Amino acid sequence: MKNVHKSDFDADPDGSLFDPAARAAMRQFTGGGDTAALEAAAAVRTAFHAIERMRAHGSQGRGLSSGAMDLLMRLGATDGDGVSIGELAQSAGVSSRNVTGLVDTLEREGLVRRVPDQRDRRSVLAQITAEGRDWIKAFSEPSQRAMTAMFMDFSADEVTRFRDLCLRVADNQHRLAQYLEGAS
Amino acid sequence: MKNVHKSDFDADPDGSLFDPAARAAMRQFTGGGDTAALEAAAAVRTAFHAIERMRAHGSQGRGLSSGAMDLLMRLGATDGDGVSIGELAQSAGVSSRNVTGLVDTLEREGLVRRVPDQRDRRSVLAQITAEGRDWIKAFSEPSQRAMTAMFMDFSADEVTRFRDLCLRVADNQHRLAQYLEGAS
């Protein structure tokens, strides 16, 4: 990670952090209105990139992207014939096109293989390989340690609450998308 | 947004949401260890993509990406000769190469222009144009509405706390990166 040296944050009177530069920009943007939602959205962005950087830095060498790692973990948890691309996409909440690409990557690394689905010949099943399971074994502990470090000053309750808030945002988006789809 | 129909979440006994499929995968991954940090990290990813989708859906047509919008807002808040690429990168917490690309995009749209820095001829200043300010005027209200909708069932306190948790994660990453840099 070069050239990225995030500026420090300030703290509000209640102790919660905020990004002064972002807040100033938001205030201008909203014309003096409420910036809370925009600030929170920007903060999610910041946190996401931070986690992404941590992962890139942590699992040096054979580091998989978060998307690929997510898929591999999901495949590792199922001990059957494999999971179809579409099913993976739905469960991970990303486009199937993206899963196709990630499976390409994992297949190139030898961690996953494609097998045709005999029940539905349109479908392709992704199966984790022995190497894939080895990867999981090898990277489980360092990954876990890196992510634990990211939340080092969080109480257990805060971690849980944080997860809850994140998923509620995702839930809202899902609901809104469905609502808007109906309106079109 | 096609092909993306995120599965629903379950709620823990304490009412906090979690992703059952992800948790199952994590448990396998950690070998039965604590999955809290990994689950939280995955949740951030989910929330980030949700916000990204909302923005893509909301500001249809002349929709800028979140990165580009962030830059434009920062430029809109400064009424001087402009801001250098590196300064923007630092303030937004991304690589300067990325800012170069985003300024390319904004310049193509006519929302920003590049001017040489007379004090330092290596440097390039990005200036917001009149069109850029018009864009801000036009998209301020809908963007604000969309982001408010994303947090519709959040109390004001929860939004603030959420922002704080996000920025603390970013702060931890920053600290860890500096620490690890020293160790190499």
Next chain:
DNA sequence: GACAAGTCGTGAAGTACGTACTAATGTGCT
């Protein structure tokens, strides 16, 4: 003044993610 070392923006290349479209295949209605 000259020159080594650091900084600045950007070209090149790689990954992740999205939409729109297509070919192959499955399904349901008549």
Next chain:
DNA sequence: AGCACATTAGTACGTACTTCACGACTTGTC
């Protein structure tokens, strides 16, 4: 049976973000 329509994975294309490498430029030191 046959045919319209849905669904699946993948192709093509565009954007965001990253690291690495490089040329243009500044700065600190002699």
